[in-house]
Amino acid sequence: METHSKATVAYAMVIDLDKCVGCGTCNVACAIENNVSVPPSEALENRGLTWMRTQRVDNGKAWPDHRTVTVPIPCQHCEHAPCIHVCPVTAVQLDESTGIIGQIPTRCMGCRYCMAACPYHARYFNWFDPTWPEGLQDTLNPDVAPRMRGVAEKCNFCHGRLDRARELAAAEGRPADEPVHYTPACAEACPHGAITFGNRLEEGGPIAALEKKPEAFLLLEALGTAPKVTYLSREPWIRRIGLSRLDRVRGHGDGPEGA
Amino acid sequence: MTLDLTRRSLLKFMGGAAVGSMLSPLPWKLLDDAAIWTQNWSWIARPPRGPVSHKYTTCQLCPIGCGMRARLIGASFVSAWPVAGHPAAGMLCPLGLAAAQMRYHPSRVRGVARRDRTGADPAWRIVDADATIGELGQRLAACRSRGAADSVAIVDLRPGRSMSRLYREFLARQGGGLYVTAPDGWQASAAAFAGLATVAALAPAPDPARARTVLNFGAPLTAGWRGHAITPHAAGGPLLIQVDPAASITAARADRWLPARPGSEAPVALALAHVLVFEALASDARVNALADLPHQNGSTLRMALADFAPERVAEVSGLTPAQLRDTARELAAGRPALVLGVGDAGGGPLGAEEEAAIWNLNLLLGAVGPDGALGVRPADTALFDEPAAPAARSLSDIPDGSLDVLLVDGSFPGAPVSAEQLRRKLRGAGGLLVALSPYAGGAAGTPADVVLPTFAPGEWVDDVPAPALSARASYAWATAVAVPAPFALHPAEWLARLEAASGLVVPVEGGKAGHEAELKRRAGVLQARGSGQVFDPADGNTTDVAAMSDPDMLAGALARGAHWSDKATLTLADRDLRPLGTDGAMAAHWRSLAGGRVEAAHTAGSAGSLVLMAGGGLAPTAGAITAPVLNKLYRESGLQPGSRQLAISATTALAHGLKEGAPALLTTPHGRRRVRVRFDNSLPPDVARLAAGPDPSDMGDPAASPDDRTDIPDLCGAADRPVWRLVRADLQEAHDGNA
Numbered sequence: 001m002e003t004h005s006k007a008t009v010a011y012a013m014v015i016d017l018d019k020c021v022g023c024g025t026c027n028v029a030c031a032i033e034n035n036v037s038v039p040p041s042e043a044l045e046n047r048g049l050t051w052m053r054t055q056r057v058d059n060g061k062a063w064p065d066h067r068t069v070t071v072p073i074p075c076q077h078c079e080h081a082p083c084i085h086v087c088p089v090t091a092v093q094l095d096e097s098t099g100i101i102g103q104i105p106t107r108c109m110g111c112r113y114c115m116a117a118c119p120y121h122a123r124y125f126n127w128f129d130p131t132w133p134e135g136l137q138d139t140l141n142p143d144v145a146p147r148m149r150g151v152a153e154k155c156n157f158c159h160g161r162l163d164r165a166r167e168l169a170a171a172e173g174r175p176a177d178e179p180v181h182y183t184p185a186c187a188e189a190c191p192h193g194a195i196t197f198g199n200r201l202e203e204g205g206p207i208a209a210l211e212k213k214p215e216a217f218l219l220l221e222a223l224g225t226a227p228k229v230t231y232l233s234r235e236p237w238i239r240r241i242g243l244s245r246l247d248r249v250r251g252h253g254d255g256p257e258g259a
Numbered sequence: 260m261t262l263d264l265t266r267r268s269l270l271k272f273m274g275g276a277a278v279g280s281m282l283s284p285l286p287w288k289l290l291d292d293a294a295i296w297t298q299n300w301s302w303i304a305r306p307p308r309g310p311v312s313h314k315y316t317t318c319q320l321c322p323i324g325c326g327m328r329a330r331l332i333g334a335s336f337v338s339a340w341p342v343a344g345h346p347a348a349g350m351l352c353p354l355g356l357a358a359a360q361m362r363y364h365p366s367r368v369r370g371v372a373r374r375d376r377t378g379a380d381p382a383w384r385i386v387d388a389d390a391t392i393g394e395l396g397q398r399l400a401a402c403r404s405r406g407a408a409d410s411v412a413i414v415d416l417r418p419g420r421s422m423s424r425l426y427r428e429f430l431a432r433q434g435g436g437l438y439v440t441a442p443d444g445w446q447a448s449a450a451a452f453a454g455l456a457t458v459a460a461l462a463p464a465p466d467p468a469r470a471r472t473v474l475n476f477g478a479p480l481t482a483g484w485r486g487h488a489i490t491p492h493a494a495g496g497p498l499l500i501q502v503d504p505a506a507s508i509t510a511a512r513a514d515r516w517l518p519a520r521p522g523s524e525a526p527v528a529l530a531l532a533h534v535l536v537f538e539a540l541a542s543d544a545r546v547n548a549l550a551d552l553p554h555q556n557g558s559t560l561r562m563a564l565a566d567f568a569p570e571r572v573a574e575v576s577g578l579t580p581a582q583l584r585d586t587a588r589e590l591a592a593g594r595p596a597l598v599l600g601v602g603d604a605g606g607g608p609l610g611a612e613e614e615a616a617i618w619n620l621n622l623l624l625g626a627v628g629p630d631g632a633l634g635v636r637p638a639d640t641a642l643f644d645e646p647a648a649p650a651a652r653s654l655s656d657i658p659d660g661s662l663d664v665l666l667v668d669g670s671f672p673g674a675p676v677s678a679e680q681l682r683r684k685l686r687g688a689g690g691l692l693v694a695l696s697p698y699a700g701g702a703a704g705t706p707a708d709v710v711l712p713t714f715a716p717g718e719w720v721d722d723v724p725a726p727a728l729s730a731r732a733s734y735a736w737a738t739a740v741a742v743p744a745p746f747a748l749h750p751a752e753w754l755a756r757l758e759a760a761s762g763l764v765v766p767v768e769g770g771k772a773g774h775e776a777e778l779k780r781r782a783g784v785l786q787a788r789g790s791g792q793v794f795d796p797a798d799g800n801t802t803d804v805a806a807m808s809d810p811d812m813l814a815g816a817l818a819r820g821a822h823w824s825d826k827a828t829l830t831l832a833d834r835d836l837r838p839l840g841t842d843g844a845m846a847a848h849w850r851s852l853a854g855g856r857v858e859a860a861h862t863a864g865s866a867g868s869l870v871l872m873a874g875g876g877l878a879p880t881a882g883a884i885t886a887p888v889l890n891k892l893y894r895e896s897g898l899q900p901g902s903r904q905l906a907i908s909a910t911t912a913l914a915h916g917l918k919e920g921a922p923a924l925l926t927t928p929h930g931r932r933r934v935r936v937r938f939d940n941s942l943p944p945d946v947a948r949l950a951a952g953p954d955p956s957d958m959g960d961p962a963a964s965p966d967d968r969t970d971i972p973d974l975c976g977a978a979d980r981p982v983w984r985l986v987r988a989d990l991q992e993a994h995d996g997n998a
Contacts, residue, residue: 021481021508024892024899028353031888032338035306038887039895048895056898058940063908064518066506066940070898106294132304133887135363138335140306148303188340191350 009179010099011157012200012228013187014210015072017238019194022070026052029189030074033158035140037130049124051075051155052186059237069238072195074186075122075155076219076227077101083114083123091152099228100157108151115152119220120227123154157197158184200228217242309333315342315796315820317723318355319716319737320672322417322445324723325351326796326822327358329740336362336717336741342796346824347733357886361672362715362741366700366884369746372710377688383699383710391709395693396760398664399433403761408434410663410686415440416674416702418651419639419724421777422750426668427646429754432763437657438649441676444604445727451600451614453638455622457835460641463618463633464827465597466730470497470632472593474531474586476524476609476617477502477602481509498593500586502527504872505948506941517586521870521946522985523576524602524609525852527583528616530572532623533564534587541591541623548833549622560838563846596624597632601728605875605951606984607675607977612848619838627831634827636732639724643781655981659683662690669696669703670713670721670750673883673952677977678706678970695750701884705970713750718743720818722778733824734785736778736817749774782817783810791825867987869911871927872948873975874900883952893953900950902971903932905990906939907947915990922993925949927986929976933993947988949974 030036030052039048051074058068081101084092091107092114094100103123115123130146140146143160147153165182174180179199187195198207210216215232222244233239280286309332318325318339326345330338339358341351370385371392402410411433413426418440430436442450452463467473467480467489480489480499490496492514501513502524510516519527535541546560569580576583590596600609600617608614626633639645654676662684685692694703697715704710713719717740725733748756755770768776785791785804792801793816804823807813817823839845892899900906905925907917917923921936925947934949942948951971975983 018512021479022898023352024896025351025353025356027891027896027898028356028888031891032356032359035304036891037304038890048891050891050896054896054898062910062940063506063943064516067511068506068508068941106291129300129302130304131302133363133365136360136887137304138307139337139359139363140304141337142306142308142332144306146304146306148300189351189356191341191348191352 007096007099008177008199008201009097010200010228011077011162011197012099012207012211012230013074013157013184014196014207014216014230014232016194016196016210017069017071017231017233018235019192020070020072021192022054022056022068023191024054025189025191026072026186026195027054029185030155030158032139033141033144033160033185034156035130035144035146037126037128037146038132038136039128040131047125047127049126049153051122051124051153053122057238057241067235067237069233069235069241071231071241072186073120073122073219074157074229075101075118076120076225076229077155077157079226079228080224082117082119082225086113086117088113098157098162100159100162101154102156102159103152103154105145105147105151105153110150110152112152119223119225123152125152126150158182158186161185215239220244222247307332307335307337309335314738314740316717316738316740317347317735317820317822318351318358319670319721319723320354320358320361321352322443322723322726323348324726324733324735324737324822325349325355326794326820327351327355328796329359329717331740334742344794344799345796346731346794346822347735353889353892354883354885357888358716359741360886360888361697361884362717362744364698364715364884364886366698366704367715367744368697368699368704368710368712369744370712372699372712374708376708391711392756392760395664395691395709395757396762398691399757399761402663403434406434407663408436410661411666412437412439412657412662412664412684413666413668414654414676414681414703415651415668416676417668417671419643419645420722421774421781422668422670422721424643424645424777425751425754425774426666427649429758430649431646432758433761435649437662438651439654439657440651441654441674442608443675443727444601444606444608447608448601448614449727451611452618454611454840455615455618455837456635456831457837457841458829458831460638461635461829461831462638462725463728464636464730464732465599465633465728466827467497467597467599467632468730470595470597470626472500472590472596473497473632474500474590474596474598474620475502475509475513476528476598476600477504478599478604479507479509480599481512497597498589500589504943504946515586515589517578517582518943520575520577520943521872523572524600525613525616525849526567526572527576527578528598528613528620529564529567529849529852530569530576530583531587531590532616532619533567533572534569534584535591535620535623536561536564538584538587540587541625545623545625545833549836549838559843559846563839563849566850590620590624594624595626595630595632597621597626598624599728603872603874603984605675606873607951607972607975608982609984610982612845612852615838615840615845616849622833622836622838627836629827629830634730635829635831636725636825636827637829642732642734643784653981654680654684657684660686660690662686665690665692667692667694667696667703667707668750669694669698669701669710670716672698672701672716672885674702675951675972675977676702677972677983678702679973680978681706683978695753697744697747698884704884711753712744712747713753714743714747715741717741718747719749720775720778722781731824731826732791732828733822734781734817735822736820738818738820778817779810779814782814785823786810786813790828791823794822794824796820796822867927867989868915869907869945869947869988869990871925871975871986871988872946873971873984873986874948874950885953889953897937900937900948902950902952903934904937905934905947905949906937906942907990908940908942908944909938911942911944911947912936912938915992917990917992923990924993925974925988925990927974927976927988929979929986930974932971932974947990 165180187197325348326342371388499513503510569583598620694707696703749771751774977983
């Protein structure tokens with residue numbers, strides 16, 4: 001007797017770094033969609049909340065051989081997420097039905113173990129009460145609750161949008177276990193189509209095809225976290241961004257271009 | 260058995276109760292409720308509640324006019340999202356995405372605001388609106404009565420709109436005040452092209468998608484130029500050759516990168532023209548037909564180009580003669596070819612001689628016309644039959660110290676105008692600079708004495724004409740998607756109140772009604788013209804205007820966020836084009852560049868260890884007011900360079916004794932500014948770059964000292980010279996650590 005049906009949905013993201021120009025549209029779209037607050041002006045620069053962080057990386061060479069790439073880094077929604085195992089109050093959970101790693105702020109007690117455990121630095125802590133300049137609360141998204149001071153938070157693949165898509169599917173009378181299609185804010189807003197989002201288990205779907213491309217790579221793959229965010233680039237030096245120090249010690253980073 | 264209450268039994272009972280309660284839901288429910296309770300402190304923001312709806316409109320935060328889907332919760336405009344397939348651009352940049360926040364910007368004024376710039380307390384104060392309007396009206400009446408109408412001027416930072424017509428009519432009724440525009444890099448480039456044609460009121464319409472080869476002088480083509488990123492050559496797009504001092508993203512992704520020195524655009528373009536002409540890559544027939552002077556068969560053009568042999572230009576540009584010759588040959592072989600100028604539009608316009616040199620390559624390559632990649636369309640002034648008087652003039656045409664009242668349209672938060680230059684036009688301490696603006700900041704509010712609060716973007720209907728250098732003629736309305744602020748007025752209403760206060764009779768169709776009438780008139784003009792298509796953002800369908808029988812149909816569509824566009828329809832013969840300008844004066848300008856004084860052309864009379872390049876970054880123009888959420892890009896992540904971050908190569912910075920993040924003082928002949936050093940090895944040695952705006956520290960915070968407040972255009976001398984994108988500068992460490 002089968003007690004658990006096999007999951008048919010595992011949401012995943014593919015980011016094409018050859019298309020990304022570092023405009024930051026994804027960062028802003030994410031902040032607007034998820035009510036990510038503006039820290040007070042006295043806040044230190046590294047205490048902001050950026051669920052979608054964009055890191056600028058270069059090839060280490062001087063002009064005119066200098067090249068840069070911008071790498072958008074949301075939560076990687078790892079299959080084997082370290083943040084889940086270290087959380088003492090089960091405020092981090094893997095949703096088996098979607099593959100999304102969820103953060104439950106009402107359970108979080110602010111120990112920040114998850115932040116220490118995340119190798120991608122994709123988690124952020126609310127050092128301040130969520131504040132917006134006067135009147136700006138009228139532009140908040142009612143689908144997402146603002147978080148309080150003292151809890152960690154991170155990208156959840158726009159769970160508010162997933163809920164809306166599910167409500168729409170239910171209103172249309174579709175079965176509850178049928179996969180729903182939706183687009184996170186960053187993917188919708190990206191002006192250059194660099195971010196593709198979808199169900200990696202969908203046969204013939206765009207995610208499965210992109211993940212199989214030879215230019216696909218994962219960040220810190222050697223750590224075994226099995227991220228659900230895949231990156232694409234045709235440039236070898238960019239692909240080496242994904243290598244860990246372990247890879248470099250093993251000699252995988254010593255390519256002809258020497259990243 | 261007796262019931263003895265002993266100390267032991269009491270303790271056992273209490274222990275058992277404690278353990279038992281742990282097995283009940285009670286403590287966990289209390290913990291859970293406490294957690295939820297802490298989410299509902301009174302100071303934690305609560306999102307609005309209500310039915311969800313969408314309205315379509317057009318972004319008006321920069322000239323491109325991207326389509327926008329506004330999400331509303333009840334009556335609250337909460338967010339803006341792109342419209343896929345929109346003809347202007349199926350995207351929104353971060354500025355547009357944050358448009359909903361612009362209504363609540365900390366700089367927004369909530370009443371008529373005034374300050375005494377020369378007094379001990381220059382802070383803004385809300386003052387009595389009627390008294391202020393009365394005073395301004397008296398000033399206008401006094402100017403009119405003494406026959407000094409030219410001591411009143413309006414600066415229109417986005418000409419070509421319905422409000423532009425109202426400004427001109429207002430000035431005409433005042434007896435002939437001055438109507439002033441401040442062209443940005445794109446508008447200046449378009450004007451330079453128009454100066455090479457004998458046909459009036461036309462605008463260039465370059466279309467990179469129609470070219471086989473594109474030579475681009477610095478514009479970010481692969482990073483979303485004018486709302487459209489160019490398709491890579493490997494994916495069927497044109498071969499892209501980028502002329503750029505920096506190893507920018509576009510340079511890195513181009514098929515060929517020519518790292519020319521800053522300021523050498525004109526000599527490089529003229530060297531390419533030299534090769535085209537003297538190697539007969541442009542046919543003699545064409546060169547002769549481009550009759551720079553009548554009956555000279557192109558000889559004047561040949562003489563003008565003779566000084567720009569590749570070997571000579573190589574010395575000033577840093578390129579090799581072979582690179583220049585190969586590029587010219589590649590352009591000739593890869594027709595239809597297109598050559599684009601402008602560069603980084605945020606750094607202000609290129610010089611007229613540079614623009615002419617770049618456009619000339621298109622003329623020689625036969626790019627102009629329906630078979631080429633450079634179409635020509637009617638200018639908006641011709642499309643909508645704008646009044647000719649008062650004529651548009653530039654700020655530099657107005658004598659310093661000549662204006663009693665200077666009104667500045669601040670509908671757009673950023674514009675390439677120098678605050679210092681605006682102030683200089685006023686007649687000493689007696690002149691008043693009045694901003695019609697939602698903000699006590701930005702291009703209009705920063706230099707102002709008085710701010711008359713107008714509606715913020717999204718609160719009123721404004722029209723969006725075609726951006727300069729657009730491949731197609733276009734027109735749309737930025738419709739009202741939010742409830743107007745009660746403390747603000749339509750700019751046309753302020754004009755009507757000023758007019759009444761000055762003793763004139765306001766026309767029946769004055770104020771807001773006059774603006775609405777002009778909007779509808781324009782819709783009627785397009786409907787009567789009968790050509791072009793209308794894109795409906797709600798369903799993505801396109802309708803031919805010819806199928807619209809009634810002007811109200813088109814007006815109704817525009818009010819629902821539709822976008823009208825039409826292909827470039829004008830054709831120009833070679834005889835209509837003048838490579839040396841319609842007055843032939845360009846030859847003399849080029850000759851002044853021929854002595855190898857490339858940098859001196861921009862930085863004459865100054866010394867300094869660095870060449871400072873002004874740039875745009877994300878904000879399209881200087882002094883832009885940006886939404887608070889954009890500090891995610893500027894202050895929190897450092898993703899976009901702010902106007903306090905000096906990009907400079909590590910080698911050059913270390914040679915000045917400066918490390919990454921070090922506070923420094925940047926000094927030019929025109930001013931100084933505190934900056935922080937940001938290593939950027941994409942820049943060549945001894946070259947630094949500073950974004951024109953915004954200042955991340957100004958996203959709600961006052962600047963700390965006068966050194967912090969120097970606008971980048973002013974730092975680069977925009978008040979004194981029309982081309983300010985390059986300036987010599989010195990850099991030294993700031994020891995007080997307050998940069």
